[in-house]
Amino acid sequence: DSGVTQTPKHLITATGQRVTLRCSPRSGDLSVYWYQQSLDQGLQFLIQYYNGEERAKGNILERFSAQQFPDLHSELNLSSLELGDSALYFCASSVGQLVYNEQFFGPGTRLTVL
Amino acid sequence: QKEVEQDPGPLSVPEGAIVSLNCTYSNSAFQYFMWYRQYSRKGPELLMYTYSSGNKEDGRFTAQVDKSSKYISLFIRDSQPSDSATYLCAMTPRDYGQNFVFGPGTRLSVLP
Numbered sequence: 001d002s003g004v005t006q007t008p009k010h011l012i013t014a015t016g017q018r019v020t021l022r023c024s025p026r027s028g029d030l031s032v033y034w035y036q037q038s039l040d041q042g043l044q045f046l047i048q049y050y051n052g053e054e055r056a057k058g059n060i061l062e063r064f065s066a067q068q069f070p071d072l073h074s075e076l077n078l079s080s081l082e083l084g085d086s087a088l089y090f091c092a093s094s095v096g097q098l099v100y101n102e103q104f105f106g107p108g109t110r111l112t113v114l
Numbered sequence: 115q116k117e118v119e120q121d122p123g124p125l126s127v128p129e130g131a132i133v134s135l136n137c138t139y140s141n142s143a144f145q146y147f148m149w150y151r152q153y154s155r156k157g158p159e160l161l162m163y164t165y166s167s168g169n170k171e172d173g174r175f176t177a178q179v180d181k182s183s184k185y186i187s188l189f190i191r192d193s194q195p196s197d198s199a200t201y202l203c204a205m206t207p208r209d210y211g212q213n214f215v216f217g218p219g220t221r222l223s224v225l226p
Contacts (some may be wrong), residue, residue: 002159020192042216045213055210058213081188098209099148099208
């Protein structure tokens with residue numbers, strides 16, 4: 001158990017809908033990262049927050065947005081969902097914001113878009 | 115051509131074998147290199163982190179980076195069935211505000 005929690009575990013929704021994925025980092029960690037993992041694209045970095053501020057952006061679509069709240073939990077919002085958005089979404093956290101700060105991954109949220 | 119290439123496997127080896135896992139990349143700006151292990155239905159976990167070229171050893175694991183060839187390797191000595199997992203390489207050009215790029219992963223099976 002990494003100490004990172006993600007809810008929900010599974011989510012099934014329809015095309016065009018909007019969903020929110022939630023992540024609680026490990027106690028004391030200030031950085032939160034979001035990743036998408038699919039069979040065809042592999043693991044892709046989406047976005048990083050550190051202490052409430054956006055720090056890095058990867059291959060995140062404009063239909064997706066994220067934020068980190070004052071209590072350090074983070075939410076990833078996915079809107080206008082398409083079939084291709086079906087994937088496993090991971091959140092990770094680390095104590096700092098630098099690359100050598102080890103990231104601890106949560107168990108993931110499996111999103112299925114029908 | 116993908117930015118980071120990795121043989122997807124599956125790679126099957128007998129217990130006790132030395133395993134070599136490799137990634138090649140095209141972006142010469144990458145400076146920081148990582149190897150992750152991912153068990154089925156779990157999130158990845160960091161195994162090794164290296165900066166620039168050179169070797170790094172940690173127990174049964176050795177990571178090598180050859181920036182001139184744009185090639186990184188992970189060696190696992192005395193492989194165990196518990197090493198059966200997918201191994202992902204990852205890299206980024208900066209230590210701050212980093213944009214990680216992952217390889218597609220190599221699935222490894224260590225047979226008892």
